[in-house]
Amino acid sequence: MGEANAAGSVISVGVNLLWLRPGRVGGSEDYAVRLLSAIAPDAPVRLTLFVLPGFAKAHPALAERHELSVVPQGRGRALRVVMEHTWLARQCRRRGLSVVHHLGGTVPWVGARPVVVTVHDIQPLDHPEHFGPIKRRYLRRALPWSVGKADAVITVSEFCRRRVIERLDPADTPVVVMSAPVDLSSGHAEGPLGAVEPDLDHPFVLYPAVAYPHKNHEVLLRALARLAHDGVDVEVVATGAPGPQDTALDRLATELGVGPRWHRLGRLPRSVLDGLYRQAAAVVFPSRYEGYGLPVVEAMVRGCPVVAADAGALPEVVGSGGRLVDPDDQAGWAEAIGALVGDADARREWSEAGRNRVGELAGGDPAEELVALYQRVAGGGDRGDGDPVARREARS
Structure with a gap:
């Protein structure tokens, strides 16, 4: 699960946002931006956001708070997938990250560990007729692979959590719900x-x-x-x-x-x-x-x-x-x-x-839970009552 961190130390987390085309991906963009923006400035994590050109202009507040690593090429889905398997993997290894969080639902075939993946839904498996043949074939393989490779899976609702467990069989991998913060x-x-x-x-x-x-x-x-x-x-x-x-x-x-x-x-x-x-x-x-x-x-x-x-x-x-x-x-x-x-x-x-x-x-704090999950996956978290993710799992 990654090298253990001393209590109270800051862990380095890479967040894969190469799927996020500003203004084009709807609710998943809003969710990601809200969740990352809600992380407290004094939280014990240091984020590097791997993004497409134009991200800083679309989301200047995130660009000011966190380090951005902008992919040199990112036009077209096929090229973005290639860059996830080449450029992103090299960037993660070079930085020696404690955790890599893929917020777009899939994990590249190659890359650094440990891994957290956020699955927004599994509509490509539940309703493949809504997708083109190339994307449908890719996601039919990529979604099960991603859940199987992840050290933790995040979903955005209990409905989605149930569908992930029923369709993708994550075995012993924890699947937790973290909805968007409510302002x-x-x-x-x-x-x-x-x-x-x-x-x-x-x-x-x-x-x-x-x-x-x-x-x-x-x-x-x-x-x-x-x-x-x-x-x-x-x-x-x-x-x-x-x-x-x-x-x-x-x-x-x-x-x-x-x-x-x-x-x-x-x-x-x-x-x-x-x-x-x-x-x-x-x-x-x-x-x-x-x-x-x-x-x-x-x-x-x-x-x-x-x-x-x-x-x-x-x-x-x-x-x-x-x-x-x-x-x-x-x-x-x-x-x-x-x-x-x-x-x-x-x-x-x-x-x-x-x-x-x-x-x-608005009763919970998804950003606090996210930081706690990063710590656990990196090896420095606490499974006791003080861990908000453990409390969430206990209620499930």
Whole structure:
């Protein structure tokens, strides 16, 4: 498990972020940035972040706090994988790191030990139809290899932890849950709305998600058509980086006669997105598969009512803080949206329920648990009651 460290000494940790294309990988980027940013400045770890060009510009606070090692070439997934097996392996050996943390779900075939890997979900195994043939074949081999090689596996939810254990059989390797830190202070900020189309004089619901097939935007469009037929004045605002379903969704909105009610705004600055969270009648999240679902937590922190799919990790995360609907129940989504749009008391009730729920989610300290895990893997941790990871495992 690595050379033992004296109690209280600082251990050196390399964090592989070569998979993180700023602004392109959605929730996994938000998770990684939040978790690393939450590590206390006086924590007994020294991080080296292995990153792509452009990372420092996208995340200047992390760049100021930690050493960055920027890969000399990083365009294209195939080249990034090659660099993980060559350049990254050499960099880790040269630095003599105590632990290497691969935060993107896979561990290279060659490289330094000991290893921690974060598996955000195993959708490539559960739903391979959502992936191209090359990526599907690669991940079918890489995910089991990564879990088998790791000295510890991190997942982002209990749902994901169960799926890892059921599908990948980690044997004696510890599999622990570390969700993203919850920043309750953001719920009190009064961010400006900014210059946003569409006309926000109309009530709207917000879906902050890239249009991948499993995100299931289509059910919202079909629910929107039902609501339009019933005379309910509501629109759908979708945000996120360009996705593979964008053109098809625009076409479907036109076919259903709800094109003017469907607004795809792309990736927005944080201040603008904050404003949308606060003005929306609800955040709607009909995804069929989520390893966690950070946007629903963002909504609850900001007092925005949540309607989410009863699928994946979403029931675990939302708990009693929002309404759950079958992801393919068009009538159910129409009814849930219509009920919130037309009832201010219901919106206040679900807003309060969401705030109560995030208070529960904010009870732990994932960053403290991460540091404790690094220490354990490096050989200097404590399996006793003072170890927050041991306490988490004892509750599992």
